[in-house]
Amino acid sequence: MTSSSRGLEGVIAAQTGISFIDGTNGRLFYRGIDINELVEHSTFEETTALLWYGDLPTSRQLDSFKRKMVENRLVPNEIIALLLLLPKKTSPMGVLRTAVSALAPFDPETGDNSLEANVNKSIRLTAALPTIVAAWDRIRNGLWPVTPSDHLDHAANFLYMLTGVEPDAETARVLDQCLILHADHGLNASTFAARITASTLSNLHSAIVSAIGTLKGPLHGGANEQVMRMLLEIGNPERVDQYMRGALAAKKKIMGFGHRVYKADDPRALWLQRLAARLADRTGNRRWFDMSERIRAIVQTEKALPVNVDFYSASVYYTLGVPIDLFTPIFAISRVAGWTAHVYEQYSDNRLIRPEAEYIGPLDVPYTPIEQRQ
């Protein structure tokens, strides 16, 4: 037996044409297009079409794609009824996982695993995720969910459903750019989970449920929430140095830093840094951005760790007024584009993903009858 790799580091477990991370140079490509180009010129809807269909859509294709997304924003009343039954303390990621699971039998093509049906299911799921997250936030606060807009784009509609107020164009564009930045990222843990589930020929909804459960953890998507909790715990820029000295001496993991693939700074983080700076200037509240800059300087001097996507997204979302426990659901609202693209790719050339474990326990242990056990 060959030796195992802890955490599958360095193991190539799939081939993909969806996204590529150049970890040495800190670059990321979706379907070969540099993420910097996309975040500057594209929209979440267009980027999603690129990930699913492989090419940028024409304007007619994009119009039709956006129309289908808008038409599928409403979720069945039964799903809202289900949310009303859940304990108010349920985490939004837990709600999302439960709701996606519950949505499967409502999908008109639930038993059809063809590519066409799966693309339709992906449109329905991608359109529905923001509705579920926003509805949950309203319900847990004793408010009635806001009916999705039929004219706002994906990012703007999410903010509208969350607050009941249409966001200004600049705010909506910031969230749209965040969604572009989070849409796909190679064989990250949640995407791998989705592909493993798909590789058993289980259905698309099951694969997305696996992915949501995996994204939730603090070493993956949950890190953005932990970054904000750290910023709040520190409280103000004057306390950063002392806090960081203590955290590094205690060998604490500093959320938002380190990455399995990037050896250079994550290009998505550098964009989010710009967005955080712009929002700080616009709102006149520089506290979270200035603290983030100081934390990054200390971590990079003391530990030489690259900054990752979750670090600046925390202060961006917080400044946009998003509740902290919705940061990871926003990641999911975007990453569902990549997860579903990977599910089709897995189905298109499937082989069961079934690695082996290196067994390190004893063998031939005698069976002790229960009366002789101590």
Ligand SMILES: CC(C)(COP(=O)(O)OP(=O)(O)OC[C@H]1O[C@@H](n2cnc3c(N)ncnc32)[C@H](O)[C@@H]1OP(=O)(O)O)[C@@H](O)C(=O)NCCC(=O)NCCS
């Ligand atoms: C992302 C992450 C899980 C990658 O893990 P990994 O590839 O298994 O790397 P390791 O955890 O083995 O880290 C390698 C070394 O760097 C250190 N390190 C990695 N990330 C660190 C962090 N954020 N803070 C402090 N030290 C860190 C580890 O302690 C380890 O040190 P050691 O060799 O002295 O034990 C890890 O960097 C991490 O936990 N980061 C914080 C969570 C986070 O931001 N996640 C979002 C990722 S996009």
